[in-house]
Amino acid sequence: MKVSVPATSANLGPGFDCLGLAISMKNQVIIRPSKFHSVSLKGEGSNNPALKDNNMFISIFNDFYHNLSHKKRFFRFEFQNEIPLSRGLGSSSAVIVSAIASAYAIEGIKLEKDKLLNLALAYESHPDNITPAVMGGFNVACVQENEVKYIRKEIPKTLKAVVVVPNRAISTQLSRKTLPFKYSKEDTIFNISHSSLLTAAFMAEDWDMLKLASNDQVHQKYRMKQMPELFDVQKTALKEGALMSTLSGSGSTLFSMAHTDDSKNLEKALKLRFPHFRVFTVDFDNTGVRIEI
Numbered sequence: 676m677k678v679s680v681p682a683t684s685a686n687l688g689p690g691f692d693c694l695g696l697a698i699s700m701k702n703q704v705i706i707r708p709s710k711f712h713s714v715s716l717k718g719e720g721s722n723n724p725a726l727k728d729n730n731m732f733i734s735i736f737n738d739f740y741h742n743l744s745h746k747k748r749f750f751r752f753e754f755q756n757e758i759p760l761s762r763g764l765g766s767s768s769a770v771i772v773s774a775i776a777s778a779y780a781i782e783g784i785k786l787e788k789d790k791l792l793n794l795a796l797a798y799e800s801h802p803d804n805i806t807p808a809v810m811g812g813f814n815v816a817c818v819q820e821n822e823v824k825y826i827r828k829e830i831p832k833t834l835k836a837v838v839v840v841p842n843r844a845i846s847t848q849l850s851r852k853t854l855p856f857k858y859s860k861e862d863t864i865f866n867i868s869h870s871s872l873l874t875a876a877f878m879a880e881d882w883d884m885l886k887l888a889s890n891d892q893v894h895q896k897y898r899m900k901q902m903p904e905l906f907d908v909q910k911t912a913l914k915e916g917a918l919m920s921t922l923s924g925s926g927s928t929l930f931s932m933a934h935t936d937d938s939k940n941l942e943k944a945l946k947l948r949f950p951h952f953r954v955f956t957v958d959f960d961n962t963g964v965r966i967e968i
């Protein structure tokens with residue numbers, strides 16, 4: 676059985692904790708019955724001993740599997756990770772979603788995507804990551820009475836994501852602690868108006884509106900101060916053809932969106948100016964979690 680989950684870019688500037696989209700960098704796990712428990716890791720995080728000894732996937736999978744099954748079975752888990760850890764590309768959401776989906780699938784129990792999303796919410800309280808990870812595409816989401824309410828839109832194939840991934844990991848939990856406790860009325864109104872405009876721009880496919888609409892006053896400047904070079908990355912991306920350029924989730928990745936025809940130049944310019952960072956041009960993902968039995 677194989678489960679794959681895409682990376683995500685959350686917030687998209689002003690849409691703090693409510694806007695997010697899925698991009699085609701995937702974490703995949705293949706699970707096979709085995710005589711004993713074993714794990715193999717390839718790709719991102721494969722040299723991180725914590726992922727072998729105390730793997731978040733295995734512990735969430737076990738929580739669900741033991742509730743769903745009365746049999747004592749052992750498995751071999753083969754992970755192939757494309758999502759860099761703690762870089763704001765939703766690595767933890769991908770793990771949570773794939774672990775829950777795998778526990779149901781291995782028991783042959785059908786799990787609707789809406790139910791999966793709400794089960795994942797217990798592990799990741801902000802819905803801007805888990806919703807695109809499950810559903811794919813661009814999503815506006817909010818939580819009401821422990822349920823995610825969302826509206827989703829496909830992202831056209833004529834657009835690409837260009838992501839700049841710094842070497843430095845930033846934990847989402849710690850990054851949230853750098854944010855102010857209270858915001859002014861001006862900043863609040865600024866973000867509500869820009870986030871609404873950004874959502875409307877995605878829905879109407881009005882890509883020229885993204886540059887203006889993706890401005891934010893509530894989180895990026897506080898977080899990017901921890902790594903000031905990110906301001907240069909953002910400025911360079913916007914100068915070199917990006918339709919928008921925002922801190923991805925809690926960082927440290929900078930996410931940009933571009934027309935396919937402009938994306939190669941953008942990637943080249945970013946690689947030239949920031950040779951010490953990894954730069955990837957990838958498609959958007961409109962599928963979300965994928966399960967193959």
Ligand SMILES: Nc1ncnc2c1ncn2[C@@H]1O[C@H](COP(=O)(O)OP(=O)(O)O)[C@@H](O)[C@H]1O
Nearest residue numbers: 731732760761762763764765766767770846847
């Ligand atoms: N492939 C993975 N396998 C197991 N655990 C992972 C994996 N990727 C991420 N994690 C867990 O998620 C944590 C990172 O979560 P977080 O700080 O929210 O980063 P991100 O912004 O990438 O979601 C890691 O410290 C690790 O515990």
Ligand SMILES: N[C@@H](CCOP(=O)(O)O)C(=O)O
Nearest residue numbers: 685692763764765847924925
């Ligand atoms: N809205 C959250 C999103 C966190 O995304 P991640 O990919 O960094 O986990 C936040 O901004 O804290």
